[in-house]
Amino acid sequence: MMKQLFPIRHVIGYIASLILSAAALVVIYMDLSTTVDLVILSITAIIQASLQLFVFMHIGEDADSKKELYINIAYALFVGLVTLFGTLYIFIWGWYA
Amino acid sequence: MKIDASKPLEYATEENSNKIFGFWVFLGAEIPLFATLFTVYFIMVNRYASGPSGREIFEIGPVLIETFLLLSSSFTIGLAIHAMRHGYKKAMMVFMAITLLMGLGFIGIEIDEFFTYIHEGATLQTSGFLSSLFVLLGTHGAHVSFGFLWGVAIMIQLWRQGINPATANKAFIFSLFWHFLDVVWIFIFSFVYLKGLM
Numbered sequence: 001m002m003k004q005l006f007p008i009r010h011v012i013g014y015i016a017s018l019i020l021s022a023a024a025l026v027v028i029y030m031d032l033s034t035t036v037d038l039v040i041l042s043i044t045a046i047i048q049a050s051l052q053l054f055v056f057m058h059i060g061e062d063a064d065s066k067k068e069l070y071i072n073i074a075y076a077l078f079v080g081l082v083t084l085f086g087t088l089y090i091f092i093w094g095w096y097a
Numbered sequence: 098m099k100i101d102a103s104k105p106l107e108y109a110t111e112e113n114s115n116k117i118f119g120f121w122v123f124l125g126a127e128i129p130l131f132a133t134l135f136t137v138y139f140i141m142v143n144r145y146a147s148g149p150s151g152r153e154i155f156e157i158g159p160v161l162i163e164t165f166l167l168l169s170s171s172f173t174i175g176l177a178i179h180a181m182r183h184g185y186k187k188a189m190m191v192f193m194a195i196t197l198l199m200g201l202g203f204i205g206i207e208i209d210e211f212f213t214y215i216h217e218g219a220t221l222q223t224s225g226f227l228s229s230l231f232v233l234l235g236t237h238g239a240h241v242s243f244g245f246l247w248g249v250a251i252m253i254q255l256w257r258q259g260i261n262p263a264t265a266n267k268a269f270i271f272s273l274f275w276h277f278l279d280v281v282w283i284f285i286f287s288f289v290y291l292k293g294l295m
Binding site for chain 1: 108114117118121122125129131133135136139140157164168169171172175179180185188277279280283284286287292294
């Protein structure tokens with residue numbers, strides 16, 4: 001019963017999320033350069049987001065719609081990232097100046 | 098209604114599969130929504146005018162509790178769906194109730210955080226930084242609040258009707274929404290709070 005209620009995949013995914021959140025704290029408690037800090041945050045956040053998507057949301061479980069779901073999320077991320085980095089490029093990284 | 102017994106209950110009819118697919122498309126629209134809010138925040142983060150900066154108002158303690166609550170609730174809603182697939186109604190409802198209580202705890206801490214900021218003179222109107230911060234956090238918090246009410250409504254239906262193709266489908270779609278909120282929070286935790294405090 002306990003084994004059925006607490007599937008090992010989910011438990012490992014949860015523990016991994018907690019460890020990654022804790023690992024991200026090094027950016028405030030250690031004196032690293034800004035670039036290193038941002039790389040650490042990006043890595044821990046992207047791994048955690050992927051854990052949610054693949055382990056908890058089971059994005060690939062329905063064979064009939066798997067391909068469309070991946071394309072949908074990839075397209076959404078594409079639009080989001082172009083908006084984000086395009087705007088940063090114009091306003092923060094100096095194109096406008 | 099044709100029920101395909103080879104699939105989990107929430108996918109068992111064509112309507113059910115379509116609803117799940119449709120919800121993924123909706124989440125595909127939520128991603129650009131939050132991307133634009135993050136974009137505005139990153140543009141505004143150093144425009145704090147005569148008001149406080151992030152470093153001056155962010156407190157890591159409550160943020161860590163919020164993160165722990167949302168991560169754990171994302172785990173328990175996953176367990177609820179797992180229990181649902183085994184037909185354990187009682188276990189499913191217990192996991193869902195824990196999920197929603199943690200969601201409520203999250204909302205409580207966030208409201209307290211907002212009041213603390215306002216008492217410190219950091220309001221929506223103070224600076225571009227604070228406007229974008231409140232809109233980003235508030236949009237996420239509004240999603241969690243709506244999710245709480247939605248989850249309660251689904252629990253009432255589960256309690257009355259038990260696990261059937263309709264309630265299983267609703268609960269599964271709710272779990273997708275809840276996991277998505279956790280994904281957004283991971284980015285808020287990392288790129289708003291930790292980045293602000295580093």
